[in-house]
Amino acid sequence: MAAGLPGLSKSDAVPEPMFGEGENWALRLHWLANIIATPFLKPWFYQRLRAGKEDPVRFRERLGFPSQPAAARPIVWVHAHGSQAASAARTLIDSLSDRHLVLATTVTRPAAEYLTSRLPPSALHQYAPVDHPHAVCRFLDHWRPAALLWVDSPFSPNLLGEAARRNIPAALVNARLGDMAFRHLIWRKPLYRPLSRTFALITAQSGRDAARLRLLSGRHVYRFGNLQYARPQPQVDEISAAALKRQLNKRLTWAAVYTHPGEEELVAEAHREIRRRFPEAVLLLAPRHGHRIAEIARRLAKTDGVARPAAGIPIDETTSIALLEGPLDAALACRMAPVAFLGGSFVASGGHNPLELAHLGCAVVSGPQVQNYIDPMAELQAAGAVQMVQDSRGLAVAVARLLKDLNFARQRAAAAERVAAQEWIAMTRLLSAIGPILPRL
Template identity: 30%
Template sequence: MLLYRVFLLLLSPLFALALLRQWLRGREKFRDLTERFGARLARRPRSHAPLLWIHGASNGELTAARSLIEEALNRAPGLEILVTVNTVSARRMVRKWHLPRVQVRLAPMDFRPVLRHFINAVQPAALVSLENEIWPNRFTLLKKRGIPVIVAGARMSERTARRWSQMQWLFGPTMRATIGAVTRLAAQDTASEQRLLQLGLPSDRLLPRMNLKTTVEVQSASEEALAPLRQHFTRDTTLLAASTHEGEERVVFEAFDLLRQTHPDARLVLAPRHPGRGDAVALELARAGLSYTRRSRGDLPDSAPVYLADTLGEMALWYQLAGLCFIGGSLTPRGGHTPFEPAQFDCALLHGPHVSNHIAAYQALDRIGAAIEVRDASALAQAAARLMSDPDAAARMAKDAHEALAPLRAAQLRQEAFWNVLADLPKLQALA
């Protein structure tokens, strides 16, 4: 652990510069920066109700965990919950939920003095950390104080596991201490579970697997929001590129250019994973010679073939307007984003080869032809053209996707083994 602390100390000037950059760009306010260091954090009286600390990285993780949070509130009417997040947008999203007995703030930096102050003030009964949020100082300090650490929906890609293994010679003791601080862990899938066991997680600390994202139901967009857009899109000939990352948009643009040779009426809705990349994506569109309008500027689609949907919180709109959905994060080695959301809205699903984040779901889809894997622009264009030419086939794919994903959705978040672990904790027995 000492080497990790020294490493963090050496990197602290870079962290400071990164935070300063966020401030100078207007993405965070000065009080947001200080919140990461525990500012404006009053100490809770010991007489207060038990507090469960739930941490998730950003919007996707917290959206997936909302049902977990609501279940905890329902089970324990006296429980308080503190949600911590890594991004300002996720904090804003959780605040808009207006859940009773739930507070949200930016997560403390993984520096020991910051964490000591945070833990002393908050006095959590336990930490539930979501997916791949595994922090050495946070976990080991909680263990030292006898505060349980539960990881829900733990995800570890092959790439991450390989990096951890390669750094064993340097950070081996830190990794072992961090993994050793985990009280219980529910992996997202079998592969993640095996990788964590190989990295030293004792098998008796495993809980039944849970994928938080299988329980997410996205709220449909209102008719008021849809009405101004519907006249510009024909669902059978609209392709949505959802949650794309750097390196993927260029492939999508090339595919769309090929697609328009056979389907000149085709439309593309491009929704980058990080809307802050809107300017960069717009520059790529200009370089590709594609005419576009831009959601973040209040533009309507009009006659431009591409609509750049560079806003947050509007994915339901695009799922409802597009009959075909290419799922981003899958053409580059990022593990792919969830297929559950577009499948919910009856989209025909297309994806790249990198789908390790939801491998069981994609295997189930591909097994019965409920999704199409594409590896390059030509394959994406051909698949989209085939489905646009045969809307009945696209509809069958969407129907089959529901069938393929149903068994995975059936493994609902309310797993008694997970809740029983929390209920066994002295300060959280109201969750029983």
């Protein structure tokens, strides 16, 4: 299979260096190292395919080969590396697509799954090319974007360098630098600082992020807030909601959404404890990555009655846990339940956006690992709108308390909704700031 991978041959013509004479030595060294490493890309990429890290159907896009024809009119390119960036980019894409054709690119499969199911008609998705000169040039030769919006994503030196060489106007949008990323980039300032000059505009999520970006880039950094918080209420498919409601048949329900490996067992343990008090209770479980559903079902079925409505295994009187596996099913689970546990918070993933749950009107319970969402979590806690727990036992106690007193759960949910409604509305200011780099209509 590796031998059949296109676009990674030593015989490919070597592109011209992507940085002009006198450019930073670190950028030129990075470019040269990628050219020298070309023979090793085939086994590296094959290993990623075997590990499920690349899309086996669309992997050619990662090598710069498009799967769709070039656009006939100017296109605005919005890049988001992973799921968290894609969540923020979605708000931007929705706003831009009213007037512009948008090309959305992602790197990870979960981010691609998230965006492709939510893109408006005037936007299309491709996987971003690997940061190798051959793939980068193929991608840019085909799409010829009129502007680039780089949303909260790691820098790709070859891609950004070639975009700059082609005079593609660019902005770094919704940038964030956590503690680990900041410590890492301090030692890579010779590479980071010249890359930051690629952008005509840099915007940060918070004051702390802006200060760190200024230190690394030597540039002025604007703070417009976090685009993830400006998003409207997540959409729920009403037909699916009605079907699920019929299957639940008024049984007491709670939800666990965006769970990661290792969390499903902890949540199931808490649910078994809850069922000792509420024997008819059903847990709606929507994991972060839908492709893990079959594996999760096999594990949980050893101890619990498991339903998979999307796979034709409906909820019945024997069901204890119902697995929801579609890209919109986290919102669906929260619509059905008065209480929801926010996954990614019992493992070292940094958590997920609690305001998504707040918008949906359910009381939020979270574990302690919320490093990626410190600000909204602090606001929710100050408003008495979220319950923080340390383990599965604490989760069982918190959820049982809310299920016992649904009026109290509704009060918590209303407080969370108020916090979500008062969050930064960054989109209008951001669109005004990036207006000069967007193509004229």
